[in-house]
Amino acid sequence: MTVVVEGALITAFATAVGAPAANFGLQQLKSKLEDASLPDTHKALNDGLGWLLALLKDKDNEVSSNIQKDTSSVYQYWTKRASDVRKDVTSLNEEYEKVRKKKLKFLSGGDLKEKIKTALKEVIEILEKCPKEIIVKLPEWVIEEPGVPSIAEYPTLQKAFQDILTLLQNNGERCVALHGGKGVGKTTIMQNLNNHFYNSNNKLFDMVIFIKLPSDKQTEDLHILQKIADRIKVNKEGDECEVARKIQRVLEDKRYLLILDGVRRAPNGIWEKLDISAHKKDSKMVITTYFPLAWNSKYVDSKVVLERLPPEEAQVMFRDFFGKALPPGAEWVCDRLCSCLPLLIASIAKSFIYQESPPDWERVLNECTPWSQVGVDGLDELCSTLQISYQQLGDRSKQKCFLYASLYPANSKISTDYFLECCIVQGFLSDVADTKYGEIRSQGIKKLRHLINVALLEEGEQMRYVKMNDLYRQIALHISSNDPNSECKTYVDNEEDGEDRRSESWQRAKWVSMVGSKRDSLPANQNYGSLQTLLLQKSLALDQIPFDFFQSMGSLLVLNLYGTKISKLPSLSGLTSLKVFYINGCSGLKIFPNQIQPLKHLEVFDIRDTKVDFVPPLNSLRCLRISYIESSNCLGVSKLHDLEELTIEVKSLPQWCYDAENIIPQVASLKNLTTFKCDFPFPEITLKIFLETNEAPINWVRALINCKPSPQVGVRGLSPTEARKMFQDIVKAKQFAFDVNRMDLILVEYRS
Missing domain, CATH: 3.40.50.300 (P-loop containing nucleotide triphosphate hydrolases)
Incomplete structure (x- = not known):
């Protein structure tokens, strides 16, 4: 963890002017806070700003000279404070010149002097809290691969x-x-x-x-x-x-x-x-x-x-994965069907563990095609055999979840929350009209857990995300692209496909994925009336969408634009069925309330890290994620009566301290709210020092702790236990009148 060192200004200045001069400079600035004239205080402010800008330039040069340019969160927060105070000083200088020219209360300064003293305090504090280390920690020398099976017994x-x-x-x-x-x-x-x-x-x-x-x-x-x-x-x-x-x-x-x-x-x-x-x-x-x-x-x-396993070794592996002794006939499944290949053994053995009745090994052999002559690389035969795991699922909803995961690149991290939201509105999990989102998520987690147990998906970081390996993805895409009922017809936009084939594939598909595509344009607008899911996230070359592109997409349920470069939305009037809409991470995107009025059925909306500065006035919303920058970001949240899940990511900590005490009661007034998440994308040291030493009010901490439902609070870089202790320490330091050990705050891992 990067550490902010108190008095780092002294270290920073020592190289240039020596430690005594650095100490003397700070003391000179602080002396102007006590009993100095307006001109002297104004001069001290600009002297301090000059030092700060010089220090900032030195730090920027240090960043530029380092090839590993990822700066720490502490440094980013520090530079933002420096930038903000620079704007404040510019404004105060203009006001000072007006007063000086008119000679209005020039000797005393009145309110202006207090403003300048406040700005000078901020400059001094920023100088004192300059981060010593500005580059994020170096990469680990080796990163552990999770969930790797031992090979010691083979x-x-x-x-x-x-x-x-x-x-x-x-x-x-x-x-x-x-x-x-x-x-x-x-x-x-x-x-x-x-x-x-x-x-x-x-x-x-x-x-x-x-x-x-x-x-x-x-x-x-x-x-x-x-x-x-x-x-x-x-x-x-x-x-x-x-x-x-x-x-x-x-x-x-x-x-x-x-x-x-x-x-x-x-x-x-x-x-x-x-x-x-x-x-x-x-x-x-x-x-x-x-x-x-x-x-x-x-x-x-x-x-x-590396050759295939000998039959005896393969049977040991099959038994290890199956978890119990193999009945007669099972060794033939291992030898003939799995062909003594570890990949097939693990998958097929796991697929039978969760069957309600004991496996009929003889039927499996009769119904499934055994390993035949190996092709160019054995891929076709592998896929044919691995489809058994898919067939053994039985449950159609689990099969659809498996197929839907193929829309994401192989081995990429698929956010569990986002994935399940898409599955919910696609109807894979439950009748959402009668059930709370949280309850359906629990059902979905069980289905994903089953897919992991039978090796069709891989678990990551305590189910925060899942992965699908490239082989299973090929199987899923093959199954969905040849779906006889067309209910799971999938098209993954291939950058090598020509426009004619591309447009035709879009028209026939129910689900289309352009995740991470290098294409800078979308196919010519035609009839996409069958389309239910469109994933465009991380298409970094995509910076605009034709105005009428969505007009024929009346069946679209899921639209993901996360991380694209678009700055404005086309007409959304055709998206009359849309239920899930992700625009988070579109940093240049500005929208207005009237643009989203057609989205009468929208249930999930993520607008974090955009230029959207209002609460969407959509009564249908059940899950909303927003960034807090100023109070207007949260005005109207109490009117979303059907809202069940709310995430507020605090981007402006100073302003939050003033507004949160009024915002939190609005959140608590929502009768259907079951989940309230409050995320602080700041490292511990930034948040803790600010809350403990800044003069801004922190009564919002009391309001947050007393809020119902109990908020889930995430702090970057802290475990839930560490975050809880930090808030307890703050409560003790401020001498709040309640038992800190009985806080209802739910501390969770911060997720960006």
Whole structure:
């Protein structure tokens, strides 16, 4: 955690003018707060601002000189305060000049002098609280891969793991390739290799970089380099050479291990662009592949071949996943259907664990096609067999949830809350008209948990998000694209598709995904009357939408524009059925109340981090997420009588301290409200110091604690226990008249 050091001004000034001068300067400024004339106080204010701007310039230069430019939240908050006070001083200077020229009460100054003294106090406080460290903490030397199964009991996998580890300890080996067909366990071995270093006290490498590549398409060198840049917290903008140079600058003094899992071609480009052969710290690379072109690369020093498991070993694994002894016939499922492949064994075994009646292994063998001749890479056969897990779900709602997850990129984090909101309005979970959102979420969590248990989805961070791996995504897309009833017809917008095919696919689809697309335009407006879900989030090149684009989308239920560059919305009059609308993260987007009036059925609306400065006047809303900047952001919230869930993300802490005591009772007046979240996107040190030392009122803390329903409060960087203790300490410090140990505040993990 970045720490704000009191008196950091002294440290900052010491280099330039020496510690005595820095101390003397602060004392001079403070002396003008006591008994000084208006001209002297005004001069002190501008002197202090000059010091502050000089210090700010030095800090900006420090940021510019560091290739890892992600600044800390403390520094961002500090620079915002400096920017705000600069504007205040400019305004006060203009007012001072008017007074001086008119010689109105010039000697005493009256109200103006008090304003200048207040601004001077702010300047002094900002100078004293300058953050010593301004760059976010460096990337972890290795990041643990969660939920990785142990391979210790399976000799075939363990031997391959040990062989690779031995080769990495040999100074003559720079690049090792693990070669094997689909589903033999290559990824699991790499995850175990990564976690071996995470759990080891003996650091063979200064940094381990694990990169999982998609298996459904060839990945360009630039994309791989960008993934590496993300991992080591380097700006990934630029072409291949630019990004590679940035990576080299950070890693040049580190002995690193680069793991590329799922390489489809020779890794020569990455090897050469990072110049690993010439790296003075003897860095290394491990790749996994089933393509001869990759493992026959001239840079590969050694190859480790991974075969399918022997039948006895495969049966042990099947039994381990199934959790009990295998009845007669089960070994044939393991051998013939799963073909002794760990990927299939894990999936098929788990799919039978949750059956209400004991599995009929003989029927499974008769009804399912066994492993046939392996194709180019075994992908078709794998998909055919893995569909058994999908069929075993039985419950159509679980199957639809599984298919819906394929709208998101493989291995990406799918927010559980957002995903379930979409599933609710799509009708996968319950009749939302008669049930509270919170209750339906609980039902949805159970269904997602089942999909995780049978290995169709992967869990992340205590169910905050889920993931779908690329193989299951291909299966889901295949099933939904060939849906005979068209109720789950899916189109993932392929950047290689021509406009004719693209428009035709949009017209036939129920669900369309352009998540993370590089396209800068949408297909020509035609009849999209069947469309129910449109995901455009993170399409960074998309900055405008044709005015009449939504006119034919009368059936659309879900629209996600999160993180796009659009600055204004087209006509929404055609979206008469829309129930979920995400525009959060569209920082340049400004809308007006009359634009959203057609959305008579909207239930979920997320407008955080936009230029929307009003509470949407929509009586249908049941879930609302807003940013608080000033009081107008929350005016009218008490009129949303059907609201069940409200999230307020506090962006302006000083203003919140004045307004919250009036806002919170409005929230508490909502009779149907079941969930109230109040998030503070500030680090602990910023929030705590502000609340404990700032003169702004904090009676809102009392109002928040007494609010019903009990608020869920998140503070960036703090666990719920730590956040609770912080608020308890504040309550004690301010001597509030109630038992701090009986606070009803529900502290939760902060989620950005």
